Amino acid sequence: MDSGKQNMALREGFLVKRGHLVHNWKARWFVLMPDKLLYYKYEGGKRDSCQRGGILLKDCVMTSPFLEHENRPLVFKLHTKNGVDHFLEACSREERDDWAGDITAAVGKLQTSEGVTAPKQPDPAGSQFHNIDLSKVLDSMYDVHSGINMSIHVEQGNTYSNCFSGSAVVDWLVFMQLTLTRVEAMTLASALLEEGFLRTVGLKSVEAVRTAGLGEQFLDDSTALYSFSDSLKKRGSVKAEASRSAVELSGKVIKRGYLLKQGHRRKNWKLRLFVLRSEPAYLHYYDPTKDDISPAGGFSLRSCLVSSLHDNGVPSGVKGNIQGNLFKIITQSDIHYFMQAPTHQQKTDWIDAIRQQT
Incomplete structure (x- = not known):
């Protein structure tokens, strides 16, 4: 090379x-x-x-x-x-x-x-998947230590406890090496659904069962919700989100990504994980160094103004070292948020996505 x-x-x-x-x-x-x-x-x-x-x-x-x-x-x-x-x-x-x-x-x-042949992936058709005992898979999913985590989810304003997303199930099946690929994991999860070991929760997963073909009923989707048929066998649900209303966090996730955000008081720049939701339109941000699921802050995008800032010179209200790719959001209550995206393209993508929700 x-x-x-x-x-x-x-x-x-x-x-x-x-x-x-x-x-x-x-x-x-x-x-x-x-x-x-x-x-x-x-x-x-x-x-x-x-x-x-x-x-x-x-x-x-x-x-x-x-x-x-x-x-x-x-x-x-x-x-x-x-x-x-x-x-x-x-x-x-x-x-x-x-x-x-x-x-x-x-x-x-x-x-x-270096002349070393990359290890060949096992053939899914010949894998252990076809001989899997579904009841043993279910027992593994129930396991308190290594099983799938259940929590509270919100879909279209409705709150559901003791459930998990479709993509979380697919992640878990691949991680536990019960399947080799995500496609295979969806087939296995569909079998668990068809046998009545799992059940649909909320509108999105119910609709998939109604319209999809056999073996394709399970969605690898973070907004499609499922639960165990007998949820009482699993440990209790986590506490409901207290600091934010369920409605705020109930919208469909449109975009996720890391942005640098300027603090309101100290004016220092910190990396935050931003999540853009629609219906209702909200932008929340999280501290990625912490593993809690509560947003560090957020605001409604109704009547917000979002604008690109030029990188030549430091705009009014901005302090500290500037990497570039700046943009600003002014909320309905006249609070100014300054953000930096990692690239110019990501700045443009964020501005476009936010404008569609204002």
């Missing part, structure tokens, strides 16, 4: 990384190179020029999804040749799968370039 290709970034973006010595979670800017994964610290709004660390990809093993961190379903694990585990969290399932796929491809190319 020539040096030009070796120095070419394959992918860049924010991920949240767990520390090795102190097991806290910190946001870092990651750059995937053909042979290594580099990460940098963000100070204020600027990427620290000094590299914080790097992970050599040769002979690494990827586990995605990695579901052993409760309340962090978007983690994947990278196990290095030297036996070190790196736990990284993305902002969405799509981002997690894209990062995992790109890293796995880079590892495979390194093996191929």
Whole structure:
């Protein structure tokens, strides 16, 4: 591989990384190179020029999804040749799968370039899936320690307890190696549904059962809800969200992603996970270093004004180091929010998505 290709970034973006010595979670800017994964610290709004660390990809093993961190379903694990585990969290399932796929491809190319054949994936048709005992799968899902987590979900203003999303089930089946692929996991989950081990909760999953063909009734979707047929056998539900009304969080998720947000009091820049919902239209933000499910803040998008800010010079109301790709949201109550997106394209995408909801 020539040096030009070796120095070419394959992918860049924010991920949240767990520390090795102190097991806290910190946001870092990651750059995937053909042979290594580099990460940098963000100070204020600027990427620290000094590299914080790097992970050599040769002979690494990827586990995605990695579901052993409760309340962090978007983690994947990278196990290095030297036996070190790196736990990284993305902002969405799509981002997690894209990062995992790109890293796995880079590892495979390194093996191929050295004359090592990448390990062949087992043939799904010949896997253990066809001989699976559905009642044993159900027992594993019920398991208090390693089973699937149940919680409260809101769909179209209705609150449902003791349930889980379709994509959480698919993640769990792949992670537990009961299936090899997400498609296979959907087929297995459909079988659990057809046999009456699982039941639909809410309109979206009910509609899928009514309209889909046999074996395709289960949705790999974070807004399609399911539960055990006998939910009393499972441990109790989590506490309902107290600080935010259920209505606020009941809308359909339109967009998720990491943005830098300026604080209102200290005017410092911090990375936040933003979630855009519609019907009702709200923008919530979360602290990605914490594993709680409560938003750190949020506001209604009704009558909001969103505008792009120029990167040349520092606009009024903005302080600190500016990376660029700035935009501003003014709420109906005249509160000004300043955000920075990682790229110009992401800024444009966020502005367009928010404008459609105002």
